[in-house]
Amino acid sequence: MSPTKKRSCPLSQEAADRALPCTQGVFMSDRELLEYEPMWTTERDQWELHETSMGYQPILKGDPPMAELICDDDLAEQVIARMLAAGVTGVDRPH
Template identity: 75%
Template structure:
């Protein structure tokens, strides 16, 4: 996995951060694009998904179910 793949997801924790939230799963979190209906962003590369979610958490993206 290269950094270019990570850069493609960067708006999720920067410019579009308020449009996203993280939903807890049994193994971690699933990025969800808010809306009606909400839409999951499935990232098939586990390493890339972990890196994206870590950046979203560090940026303060809302985690559903946490206060």
């Protein structure tokens, strides 16, 4: 994750009303981000962030655990930043 793109605070209502440009040239609305909101709010205890060589991967705890793949890099960075800010458990990468 790029430190310049990392956000650790929730968006204001004004920002939520605007579309955010993504690297793919498509516009991501904050509605797309809000679809993932339970991951750092109501379902926060059901998730872990596993450290990988490329950053963090959200993992839904369970048997078996399941990775949440977010194909839009900017959206993934925003979701992970909010999960970290909310205190979702991070799991270090095995060495």
